[in-house]
Amino acid sequence: MHRTVLIGLDGVTFKVLDHLAGRGDMPFLARFRKQAVRGALLSTPNPFTPPAWTTIATGRTPGEHGIFDFARVTRVDGVPRSKLATSRDVAVETVWSLVSRSGGRVNVLNFPLTYPPRPMAGNLVPGFVRWRHLRHSVHPPELYQTLCSLPGFDRKELAMDWDLERKALKALPRGEYEDWIRFHHRRERQWMSIVRHLDENDPADLLAVMFDGADKLQHLCWRFIDPDLVPAKPDPWEERIVELCRDYFRQLDRFLEEIVERAGHEARVVVVSDHGFGDTDQILYVNAWLAREGHLAWSGDATVRDDDQLNVDGHADPSSLFDWNRTTACALTAGSMGIYIRQAARDGEPGVRPDAYASYRDRLVHGLLGITDRQGRAVVRSVLKREEAFPGACADRAPDLTLVLRDGGTLSVVNSSEIVRARAEVAGTHRPDGIFLAAGPGFRRGDSVGPLRIVDVAPTVVYSLGLPVPVDFEGRVPGEILDRAAAPPVVVGGPTQEPVAFPEQANETLEADEEAVIMRRLKALGYVG
Amino acid sequence: MEQIKAPGEPPSSLARDDLVRDLTEILEDLTSDWDTGFSGSISAETRLIADLGFESIDVVHLIVTLEERFHRQDLPFQALLMRDGRYVSDLRVADLSRFLEQNLAA
Numbered sequence: 052m053h054r055t056v057l058i059g060l061d062g063v064t065f066k067v068l069d070h071l072a073g074r075g076d077m078p079f080l081a082r083f084r085k086q087a088v089r090g091a092l093l094s095t096p097n098p099f100t101p102p103a104w105t106t107i108a109t110g111r112t113p114g115e116h117g118i119f120d121f122a123r124v125t126r127v128d129g130v131p132r133s134k135l136a137t138s139r140d141v142a143v144e145t146v147w148s149l150v151s152r153s154g155g156r157v158n159v160l161n162f163p164l165t166y167p168p169r170p171m172a173g174n175l176v177p178g179f180v181r182w183r184h185l186r187h188s189v190h191p192p193e194l195y196q197t198l199c200s201l202p203g204f205d206r207k208e209l210a211m212d213w214d215l216e217r218k219a220l221k222a223l224p225r226g227e228y229e230d231w232i233r234f235h236h237r238r239e240r241q242w243m244s245i246v247r248h249l250d251e252n253d254p255a256d257l258l259a260v261m262f263d264g265a266d267k268l269q270h271l272c273w274r275f276i277d278p279d280l281v282p283a284k285p286d287p288w289e290e291r292i293v294e295l296c297r298d299y300f301r302q303l304d305r306f307l308e309e310i311v312e313r314a315g316h317e318a319r320v321v322v323v324s325d326h327g328f329g330d331t332d333q334i335l336y337v338n339a340w341l342a343r344e345g346h347l348a349w350s351g352d353a354t355v356r357d358d359d360q361l362n363v364d365g366h367a368d369p370s371s372l373f374d375w376n377r378t379t380a381c382a383l384t385a386g387s388m389g390i391y392i393r394q395a396a397r398d399g400e401p402g403v404r405p406d407a408y409a410s411y412r413d414r415l416v417h418g419l420l421g422i423t424d425r426q427g428r429a430v431v432r433s434v435l436k437r438e439e440a441f442p443g444a445c446a447d448r449a450p451d452l453t454l455v456l457r458d459g460g461t462l463s464v465v466n467s468s469e470i471v472r473a474r475a476e477v478a479g480t481h482r483p484d485g486i487f488l489a490a491g492p493g494f495r496r497g498d499s500v501g502p503l504r505i506v507d508v509a510p511t512v513v514y515s516l517g518l519p520v521p522v523d524f525e526g527r528v529p530g531e532i533l534d535r536a537a538a539p540p541v542v543v544g545g546p547t548q549e550p551v552a553f554p555e556q557a558n559e560t561l562e563a564d565e566e567a568v569i570m571r572r573l574k575a576l577g578y579v580g
Numbered sequence: 581m582e583q584i585k586a587p588g589e590p591p592s593s594l595a596r597d598d599l600v601r602d603l604t605e606i607l608e609d610l611t612s613d614w615d616t617g618f619s620g621s622i623s624a625e626t627r628l629i630a631d632l633g634f635e636s637i638d639v640v641h642l643i644v645t646l647e648e649r650f651h652r653q654d655l656p657f658q659a660l661l662m663r664d665g666r667y668v669s670d671l672r673v674a675d676l677s678r679f680l681e682q683n684l685a686a
Contacts, residue, residue: 132658135640139653167644183614184641213637371662 052155052256053492054318055515056310057508059107059162059259060303061100062266063324065091065486070278071300079308087322087490088532090500092508094326096440097453098481099386101136103325103505104163104261108145110509110524110547114443117142118164120387121179124448129402130375131391133383138165138177142445144547146509147171147259152548153518155256158249161242162261169550173255176245178263182210201244208234209241216267222476223271225288231271232295235264236302243306250313257516258314262306264299269328272296273479280330280477311490319491319515323508327482331460332474334361335422335430336467337382337390338372344418348377349466361385361463369464376401380415380451382464389450390415412436412451419454424471432457491515493538500531519544599677600624606645607632607673624674639671646680655683 072081095102095113105118113119122133123140141164147157151172159165161178168175168190175190176198185206186195198204215231223231239262246260274280275293282289311320341347350373369383379402380392392412395402403411416434424430435441437449454462459482487503489511490496506526513520514528517539523546604622611618616633620626628634634642643657660679661668 127658134658135637135644137644139647167648181637181641183638184610186613187610187641187645 052150052153053515053517054314055257055491055512056314056318056320057107057257057259057512058307058310058320058322059104059261059263060265060322060324060486061104061261061263062269062326062328062481063486064327064482064484065089066278067265067269067276067300067328068486071297071304076297076301077304079304079311083307083311083322083488083490085497087320087488088495088498088500089486089488090529090532091327091502092323092485092487092505093502094481094483094485094505096435097388098326098483098485099388100263100266100325101163101386103485105141106505107323107325107508108147108162108164108259109141109143110146110506110513110521110526111143112441112443112506112525113449114441114446115143115525117445117448119389119441119449120384121163122384122386124383124387124391124450126394129394129396129400130370131381131383131393132370136164138167138169140164141550144550145169146257146512147173147175148550149513149521149547150257150516150518155516155518156253157257157259158253158255160245160249160258160260161263162259173257174249174253176209178261179211181213182206185210197248198245201248203240203244205237205241208237209245222474222478228271228292229295232268232292232299235267236295236299239264239299239302239306243309246306246310247313257512258310259512260310262303265303265324266328268296268299269479271478273328273330274477276479277328277330317492319494320489321508321512321515322486322488323505324485325505327484327486328479329459329482330477331456331458331480332477333424333430333458333460334472334474335454335456335460335462336465336470336472337419337454337462338464339467340419340422340470341380341382341390342466343470346378346380346415348374350374354466360465361461372464372466379403379411382450382462385461385463387450388454388456388462390419390452390454392451415452419452422470425473428457430457430471431455489515489532493534494532495534500529503529503532514541521545521547523547596677596681599680600673602649603673603677603680606649607642610642610645622673624672624677626673628671628673628676629669646676650680650684652684655680 068077068080071077095106097119101118101121102113105116106112109116117140118136121136123136124131124133147159148169148171150157157171157173159175163179165175166177166180166188168177168188171190174194177188180188189195242260242262269276272292276296281293285293314320338347342349350371373381378393380390382390393402394408395404419431419434422430431454433455435453437446437451440453441449460480504526507529510520510524510526510528519542520528522543528541607622611632614633618632626632639661647653
């Protein structure tokens with residue numbers, strides 16, 4: 052296989068990267084741009100980390116891969132209930148699996164929805180897992196002890212602290228910014244030390260590593276990162292925060308350089324982000340609106356919050372916020388931007404009857420589009436119906452409606468005295484436009500192309516490795532990124548395989564596939580007739 | 581696990597003992613490096629939160645571990661773990677084993 056590196060930069064935009072490269076803060080990126088083909092990368096209709104990275108990892112849209120949020124929502128007697136989504140909720144095969152059963156090896160670091168690990172040939176350290184569970188989350192299991200022996204390894208820094216992440220989504224007092232930013236500097240160093248270790252001790256045909264610190268910093272510090280928002284006359288504290296944020300990107304630049312150098316001149320390198328970023332200045336308390344309009348009744352637990360809280364505290368079931376005898380529509384998590392409609396399980400039971408579903412949903416859409424802020428501006432730019440936005444075998448897992456807000460901002464699920472509240476400080480929020488850069492043999496050099504689709508990343512990576520592109524991938528290898536004179540032809544191969552439910556079954560499949568690969572090789576060498 | 585009774589059948593003490601032993605092993609393995617200060621040995625009466633220092637996200641991971649171990653993704657853990665939308669704070673190993681006993685054969 053042709054050695055390939057996939058570098059993920061969560062939430063990174065060309066606007067910030069180009070600005071920092073132009074200032075001299077990212078000198079490697081400035082050089083790399085001249086060797087690479089680049090284009091904006093359009094994210095999933097819901098531009099969020101779980102669906103978008105899963106599309107990158109599978110070549111399938113959310114309606115097919117089934118991931119819409121960090122939570123998986125199922126309906127019990129018509130009532131939507133959420134629980135943590137895991138790798139088992141990914142309904143299609145990943146690139147990691149595809150490469151493994153094609154006889155290659157993969158090292159996968161920090162991708163979401165990879166816990167619990169599915170069998171593969173190579174090494175996997177999942178992202179977004181709490182430190183207490185890292186030991187049981189890596190693949191192969193013995194890798195954990197090796198990680199612990201790496202100089203400076205700290206599992207608490209490497210792993211995800213959900214409570215801390217949620218806290219920073221609201222806002223932090225000034226005194227906590229520095230620690231938060233420095234934590235993400237250190238966290239990326241942890242991941243980089245694993246990259247080094249694997250490169251030196253167990254290199255793979257495909258290295259896929261994701262750095263997610265930019266997303267975390269930008270949510271809180273966008274006004275110190277976006278070149279249009281950086282204070283013209285910063286006070287000493289603001290100046291320090293701006294520099295710390297730039298330090299993050301300076302370090303990232305050094306890591307990019309090291310990874311590309313380690314891969315060697317013949318390797319192909321693909322750098323992508325899952326979505327872009329922009330500013331937001333308000334929060335929509337959509338459940339408060341649903342309550343005001345008679346679609347939702349709060350339970351006794353749902354106290355009115357007057358801060359910027361987006362989700363329920365801890366990992367309580369957000370369904371507990373509502374009186375389900377009197378609730379027909381609700382938002383469960385901020386991360387999906389979705390509204391779920393409670394459908395009546397049986398005649399006479401609470402919920403929307405199947406024959407009234409379409410008209411009920413249309414009424415909701417109409418009402419949502421009419422929400423305005425204090426300036427009279429429409430807050431909801433569009434409302435996506437699930438069968439239109441997320442067609443596929445898993446469309447029924449999607450929220451009935453997905454909101455796109457005026458400023459790309461987010462909603463809150465908690466109770467509030469206001470429907471729309473201005474944020475105390477401008478924050479960062481997701482936008483659809485991410486980044487795509489590809490360099491190496493066969494890719495154009497120094498050119499820009501029109502927008503690419505996020506679903507094109509997986510086929511490009513598979514092609515880069517020299518493998519046939521599965522016929523059921525939804526994206527394509529964009530011809531415009533290839534140097535036609537030097538690029539090998541795109542070969543379309545058979546379909547992906549269905550993921551199996553449990554590792555033992557997957558092992559059997561993998562072993563059977565490996566056997567088939569060995570047999571093919573032996574035949575090719577003439578040892579077997 | 582072969583000795584687990586179907587729902588409605590009288591519980592077999594052997595099956596229950598097996599489950600408690602399995603759960604004990606799983607929990608000892610899961611929590612061995614948590615630095616929670618728990619110094620006793622895990623038994624049927626051990627409480628996940630008060631004794632082992634579980635937090636709600638740890639309960640979620642325990643469910644995943646149990647589902648992987650028993651090859652089931654459809655066990656109604658919600659009914660066991662949630663009360664009024666919050667994780668119950670006094671869940672014991674014995675409660676988990678009783679739940680698994682009642683539901684694994686279903």
